Amino acid sequence: MGAAGVGFGGLYLVGLLASGEDVPDGTRVRGVDIGGLSRSQAEEKLDEVLGEIWASPLKVRVGDRDATVDTRAAGLRLDSEATVARAAQSGSGPLTVIGRLFTSEERDIEPVRDMDEAKAREALARTAKAYDRKAHDGAVTFHAGKAVRVQPRSGQSLDMDRSLAALSSADPSLRSAPVRLPVRQSRPRIDAAEVNRAMKEFAVPAMSAPVTLTIGDRRIEIGPATVGKHLTLKPDTSNRLTPRLDGQGLRADPAVADPLARTTDTEVEATLRLDGERVVVASDGKPGQRATAKAIKEAVMPLLTRTGTARTGTVATKKVQPTLTRDTVGPLGIKERMSTFTVNFEPAPYRTKNIGRAAELLNGSLVLPGRTWSFNRTVGERTKANGFVDGIIINNNQFEKAAGGGVSAVATTVFNALFFAGVKPLEYGAHSFYIERYPEGREATVVWGSLDLRFANDSGNAIYIQASATDTSITVTFLGTKKYDAVEAVTGPRTDVKEPGSRPGAEKNCLPQTPLEGFNVAVDRVFKSDGKQVKRETFRTRYVPRDEVTCD
Numbered sequence: 001m002g003a004a005g006v007g008f009g010g011l012y013l014v015g016l017l018a019s020g021e022d023v024p025d026g027t028r029v030r031g032v033d034i035g036g037l038s039r040s041q042a043e044e045k046l047d048e049v050l051g052e053i054w055a056s057p058l059k060v061r062v063g064d065r066d067a068t069v070d071t072r073a074a075g076l077r078l079d080s081e082a083t084v085a086r087a088a089q090s091g092s093g094p095l096t097v098i099g100r101l102f103t104s105e106e107r108d109i110e111p112v113r114d115m116d117e118a119k120a121r122e123a124l125a126r127t128a129k130a131y132d133r134k135a136h137d138g139a140v141t142f143h144a145g146k147a148v149r150v151q152p153r154s155g156q157s158l159d160m161d162r163s164l165a166a167l168s169s170a171d172p173s174l175r176s177a178p179v180r181l182p183v184r185q186s187r188p189r190i191d192a193a194e195v196n197r198a199m200k201e202f203a204v205p206a207m208s209a210p211v212t213l214t215i216g217d218r219r220i221e222i223g224p225a226t227v228g229k230h231l232t233l234k235p236d237t238s239n240r241l242t243p244r245l246d247g248q249g250l251r252a253d254p255a256v257a258d259p260l261a262r263t264t265d266t267e268v269e270a271t272l273r274l275d276g277e278r279v280v281v282a283s284d285g286k287p288g289q290r291a292t293a294k295a296i297k298e299a300v301m302p303l304l305t306r307t308g309t310a311r312t313g314t315v316a317t318k319k320v321q322p323t324l325t326r327d328t329v330g331p332l333g334i335k336e337r338m339s340t341f342t343v344n345f346e347p348a349p350y351r352t353k354n355i356g357r358a359a360e361l362l363n364g365s366l367v368l369p370g371r372t373w374s375f376n377r378t379v380g381e382r383t384k385a386n387g388f389v390d391g392i393i394i395n396n397n398q399f400e401k402a403a404g405g406g407v408s409a410v411a412t413t414v415f416n417a418l419f420f421a422g423v424k425p426l427e428y429g430a431h432s433f434y435i436e437r438y439p440e441g442r443e444a445t446v447v448w449g450s451l452d453l454r455f456a457n458d459s460g461n462a463i464y465i466q467a468s469a470t471d472t473s474i475t476v477t478f479l480g481t482k483k484y485d486a487v488e489a490v491t492g493p494r495t496d497v498k499e500p501g502s503r504p505g506a507e508k509n510c511l512p513q514t515p516l517e518g519f520n521v522a523v524d525r526v527f528k529s530d531g532k533q534v535k536r537e538t539f540r541t542r543y544v545p546r547d548e549v550t551c552d
Contacts, residue, residue: 022036022037022038023035023036023039024087024088024107026106026107027106027107028107028109029046029083029108029111030050030108030111030171032045032050034046034084035106039085039088042084043080043083043084046078046080046084046111047080050078050111050173051078051080053173054076054077054172055071055072055077056071057069057070057071058070058071058076058170059178060127060167060179060181061179062131062156062158062181062183063156063183067127069124069127069167073122074119074120074122074123074124074167075115075116075119075120075123076114076115076120077113077114077115078111078113078114078173082112082114086112087107113170115167115168117164120164120168121164124158124160124167124181127181128160131156131158132155132156132157133153133155134155135155135188135189136188137188137189137235138150138152138188138190138194139233140199140233140241141232141233142203142228142229142232144228145207145223145224146207146224147199147203147204147206147228149195151195152188152191152195153188154186154187155185155186155187155188156183156185156186157184157186158181158183158184159182162181162182163182166179166180167179167181189235189239190241194239194241197241198233198241201305202233202241202243205304206227206228206231206243206304206305207227207228208307209307210223210224210311211227211303211304211313212311212312213299213300213312213313213315214313214314215263215291215315215317219312220256220259220263220315223255226250227245227250227300227304229249229253230247230253231243231245232246243301245297245300246297247292247294247296247297247298250293250296250300251291251293251296252293260291264288264290264291264317265288265289266288266290267285267286267288267321268285268286268288268322269285269322269364269366270283270284270285270325270326271364272329272334272466274477277336279329279334279335279336279337279464281326284325285324285326287319287320287321287322288322289317289319290318291315292318295316295317296315299313299314299315299316323368324366324464332368332461332462333461333462334461334462334481335479335480335481336479336482337477337478338420338421338422338459338463338478338479338481339416339418339419339421339477339478340476340477340478341417341420341477342413342473343409343416343437343438343473343474344437344472344473345406345409345437345472345473345474346472347471347472348406350389350390350405351409353389354382354388354389354405355406355407355409355410355474356469357387357388358379359410359467359468359469359474360387361378361379361380362410362414362465363466363467365464365465366463366465367462367463367465368457368462369461370457370458371456372426372454372455372456373454373455373457373465374452374454375411375414375446375452375453375454376452381448382407388407390405407446408431408443408444408445408446409437409438410467410469410474410476411446412442412443412444413467413474413475414453415428415443415444415453416442416443416476417477417478418455419442419525420487421478421487422459422482422484422527423459423463423478424455424458425453425454426454427451427452427454428444428453429444429445429451430445430541430543431445432543432544433518433543433544433546434518436516439489440491440523440543441521441522441523441539442489442523442539458483459480459481459482459483460483463478464478465479466478484527484528484529484534485528485529485530486527487527487528489523489524489525490523491521491522491524492522492523492524493521494517494521496519496520498517498519498544499517499545500515500517500518500545500546501545501547502515502549503547503548503550504549504550504552505550505551510549511551512551513546515545515548516545517546518544519543520540521540522538523538523539523541524536524537524538525537525539
């Protein structure tokens with residue numbers, strides 16, 4: 001035993017001396033032969049051959065989608081020093097050392113990985129942001145008169161802790177299948193079975209044919225495309241898709257509103273006139289008939305799952321009384337002229353047309369106490385469809401052609417009527433430069449979508465607006481109850497006067513302008529009762545100079 005021990009130890013010593021500090025022969029790391037190299041040489045070779053592979057984007061699988069992770073950004077790298085140390089240590093056992101004296105056995109060493117967990121979490125968070133998805137419920141929508149099935153989709157979110165473990169054990173040098181990053185699955189509330197049920201039981205039958213509504217002996221047919229625009233299926237508390245019909249939207253839809261207007265009689269408000277200074281009824285109001293949004297909804301909903309002639313139903317209507325009648329004029333407080341104002345203008349076909357149309361739309365407006373009146377809401381957009389034509393307007397401090405030119409004369413007339421009626425203006429704006437036919441500091445313009453003329457009826461009683469136009473004038477009168485004995489205007493002097501410039505007009509569609517100075521002006525509105533001033537307000541206006549524009 002002593003001799004054998006000495007012999008074994010001698011062989012072990014010879015093996016150690018033969019290998020020295022070198023990596024044992026036959027040592028490989030992922031196919032890279034580092035046997036016989038010094039430790040530094042082995043580390044350098046591993047970095048050169050495997051380092052580039054480890055630095056490449058790592059293919060991963062996130063749920064059912066392929067992705068990549070930037071290994072450098074994730075702090076994942078090959079630890080060459082530790083790998084070589086592992087190789088050297090694994091080959092230092094006595095049996096291994098002695099065996100190498102007689103054989104050239106090859107050995108594969110597992111690479112040592114190093115990962116910065118903080119960086120890895122940040123990298124995985126970026127991956128999660130790109131590839132996580134919320135569960136999408138199944139649904140049924142309606143398009144162009146057809147029911148459309150929307151398939152549900154499950155959701156997924158990256159399981160951060162398990163994905164970190166998977167990433168830390170990843171070995172890019174294997175070039176194997178993508179590293180699977182675990183995810184958590186979430187199921188949609190509305191599954192495919194519920195979508196199929198809703199399609200079969202409601203959606204498809206609802207779009208199968210028109211429905212017909214009857215009002216007395218008159219009929220209104222509503223097609224699937226119209227119904228579908230206002231029909232939805234929403235989940236109830238038990239996640240069952242339940243139909244909802246927007247009655248307000250359906251009633252306002254032109255495909256329903258237009259025939260409904262022809263089928264029902266709209267209430268007619270009384271018209272008023274002045275007999276001297278006293279308000280009298282010119283024609284009495286008349287009750288009308290109205291099918292409400294609720295009534296239309298209640299009539300349509302049961303018809304949607306029926307077939308044939310059963311898709312016809314009756315709409316309940318209710319009698320609607322006008323607000324203004326011979327009996328209500330007195331209680332509403334409309335008894336006298338509060339104010340009247342007239343603006344004269346040079347005759348022009350577009351002015352006559354547009355001003356007359358605006359007056360027609362304004363005439364008969366009833367503003368109850370505490371309510372707000374709007375020019376744009378009352379007159380509507382100045383389009384050809386609304387009865388207006390192109391005319392001259394001011395835009396960017398110069399004249400140009402646009403629809404509704406001349407309507408500012410009506411706005412100015414209304415502004416002065418409300419000014420002298422003593423009611424509260426809420427929104428108004430003067431022209432950018434002064435126009436001589438209007439009272440300076442007491443004029444207004446309107447622009448659809450950006451500038452309105454609005455006032456609040458703070459008089460305590462209703463106000464009835466009369467508007468009438470000729471080829472050369474527009475007159476607006478407010479009827480109601482005077483809150484003050486008199487309302488007067490006191491116009492101050494022009495200040496900060498600026499002289500106009502001169503410039504050539506546009507090459508096309510040039511409109512000439514005469515020059516006029518710009519200035520500031522202040523107008524006081526003075527309220528009087530019993531001959532005494534009870535209140536005073538100041539309206540300040542800045543007009544820019546109106547440059548001379550010449551057209552060659």
